[in-house]
Amino acid sequence: MNASMRDAILNEVYKDLQQDEEIFFLSADFGAPLLDQLRRDFPQRFLNVGIAEQNLVNVAAGLALEGFRLFTYAIAPFYLRALEQIRNNLCLLSQYRRLNVNMLAVGAGCSYDMAGPTHHCFEDISVLRSLPGIEVVSPSDTVAAAAAYCLTKKEGLRYFRLDSKIIEPLYVQEDFIWPKSGWHLLSNPKEPDCCLLSTGYMSSMTAQIARLLQEQGIAARHIDILQLKYLDEELLKKQLTQLPLFSFEEAYIGKGGLDSILHKLREPGQNLKPYGIPDRFETSHGNRRETLKAYGLCPEKIVEEISKILIKSKSDTD
Amino acid sequence: MEMSEEQINFLRCKADWVWQQTLLLHGRVPEVRIASCLSACDLLSVLFYAGFLSLPEPTYLCPKRDRFIASKGHGSLALFPILADLGFFPVQELENIAHPEAILSAIPAAGFGTFETLNGSLGHGLGLACGMALALRTQKKDAKVIVLHGDGELYEGAVWEAIMLAGQLELSRLYLIVDCNAKSMLGKCDDIISWHNVEARFEAFGWECRRCQGHDVESLHAALQSMFQADSAKPKLLLADTIKGHGVPELENSDICHVLGLSKQRIDQLVEGGRQT
Structure with missing residues (x-):
């Protein structure tokens, strides 16, 4: 598949938006060609909150409280700015209320290589793993990223650590099923x-x-x-x-x-x-x-x- | 519509009772930020007792309810007596506050009463409320989303991310009530970052603004009525001018009353004598 992890997941979201009216997609002013199609075709359930990651997470939590399955979309290291929002309004709140929020984080590790250390992200795994109630999903290629989408159908909180580059494929079979073992x-x-x-x-x-x-x-x-x-x-x-x-x-x-x-x-x-x-x-x-x-x-x-x-x-x- | 003398007296009596009960909660749990709670007693009483909120049943997450977010977490304990009085939990729970198995704690948790979200860490409520208001509009539900906020809380940057977005999205069913007690933890807001003419800042971001006297039930009632009846496309702000530690001179006269507590003896004296303002 000649696509990035980001494209693989966005493609799954796009397909699902057509049949599931309870999906809402938020972006912190971060885009992709596939996202252009998504926001054109689903303007009622797509919102760009602006370059505002704290509000991205809070608005997502509010929408999720009213029953929407949420996707948030931002550059990986910039989610760290919203750590307290993730902690209180997603992780802690999920102990009281039902939430389905999927944070798509693009730019794992140093995949934004040339952008330098401000855009590299080596902290997210340990920071997110330290929070109760949130899964850190780390696909290793495009096929795995598409397969990971199945996780979003269940109630819960997930952080998808996605590469910004197209990675050498590891899973050649298109029918790769996400393993229950993780x-x-x-x-x-x-x-x-x-x-x-x-x-x-x-x-x-x-x-x-x-x-x-x-x-x-x-x-x-x-x-x-x-x-x-x-x-x-x-x-x-x-x-x-x-x-x-x-x-x-x-x-x-x-x-x-x-x-x-x-x-x-x-x-x-x-x-x-x-x-x-x-x-x-x-x-x-x-x-x-x-x-x-x-x-x-x-x-x-x-x-x-x-x-x-x-x-x-x-x-x-x- | 103006209130009758009887309605005014009813609201005044309720507000005085809420004020007394809130002091008693502080007597049981000294950690309760009493000064911050006392500035909000009147506005919460008018909001909850005058029929402004749709709360069809006193049960948690009851369908067709208006959403209320107590973003000003520490100062929202004045809601506990109100919720008990409305039947959300037995009045006895007010006595049990902060016991290991109790519903009530020094800062409200979510999962009971009208507490939709977790508060106490400031500056989160309005962003969540934006998401809820957007969801309700998308689902074509007409519930209101109301946020109680502190003026010191407006210092949090994330609040302004939400203020800007709410104006842009024209979240007309979003109502922000700011308890303007003019003091933060370490002193007067005027000495930190002044909120002088804060209306102009909200208006610039597309909000409709009102201001009222936050300890006068008639002023509060008129402002809330006007706000909830307004049919503009804008999100709405009500600035309620209040006094931090209202009714307790030693709190009212201190710039750092946020961190001050009262002895049990003093609380008994105040409950007996009523507000000294």
Whole structure:
């Protein structure tokens, strides 16, 4: 599919608007070609609230209280401005009232590479995961993003962490069904030497890492983590048993993201090496590959490190 | 239509009772921001007792109700006696305030009475109300959405995002009532950011504005009646000029009365003697 995650979800919303009168779409002055069609054809249920993310969330909460299924649409890091609105008027209020609000956040990680650190978003996973009652949905390609749309049909609160770029496809089948577990096994060799766990854009880089490891004779199980809050952890734990773990996310290391899920699930003494963003802002200019490399995330370098770790742990065991 | 002498006396009696009951709530829970509550007793009494709100049954989320949002969370405890009196919960609950299993707390939660949303953290109510008013208009329902706000609360930037949007969308069934007690937590609004001629700012954003005396039931009644009967396409603002800590001289005379409390003995004395203004 030659489309971005954003287009995939907007396409599903557009189709659903035709049959469901209880959908309302709000944008914080953020657009897309598909959105032009949506707002032209459904002017009564589309509203641009202006560059006002706090009001975006509050108006969404008000509409949702009156029974609408809500979609809000903004650039990912700018949702952080509305943190208290998300906390009080979505998460806390949902303990008293029925709400269905789906925040579409475009610009996961450094997908807005050239825009620089103000437009990069490495905090959202841990910040949103710290709030009770909201799911963090992290599709890894366009097919997965379209499949994730099914989650919006149920009451609840969700933050969709979407890439702004078209990502190398991982799910080729158009009939991919979103797994109830919230994660998907992308590769599962018979006798894996390690387990790689990744989310979002990093899943395509991790698939590349898995291929490079294979060339060196290292077999890697690769799990794509699609939901970062209410995933089936027990089922996931069974896939991790006795394997060195490596996690990959375009989010800060050690601050409550994917790595902290794995810290909780790993056995005592089980090796876990998290790859992510270190505790600083990268201010050099570059494309995504270059920016990630500046943060220490380079597939070739990672493969080298992993093979060293695996050789060492093997010699320690022998 | 002007009120009869009997209606005026009825509203005055109710407002005095609400004022007394609110003081008693403060006696049970010292955390209640009493000065902020006392400025709103009269306007809440007139709003709820004079038939301005459609509340077909005293049950939570009753169909065909008008939506009321107490955005001024700390100062909306004066609603507790009113809601008990209207039958939303037993009057006994006023005695149980802030007990572990009680409905009532020092800042109102959602899920009972007329509390549609969560308040207390200021500056959220109007944005939610915009969403509700927009939803009701889209669904072709004619319920009103009414927000009680503080003037200090207007300092929150998110409020102005909502003010601008409401004017632009012509949310004509959205009504904002500001309890203009002219004091924030640390002092007079005039010494922080003055609200002098705030009407002009609202009007510039497409609102229809009114002002009244917020402790005079006749002035309040006339202003509310005029506001709810107005048929313009604009969202509507009522600025009610009030006194923070109304009826209690030591509160009225303090710039920081928001953080002041009263002893049980003083509360008994005030309840016995009535408002001293």
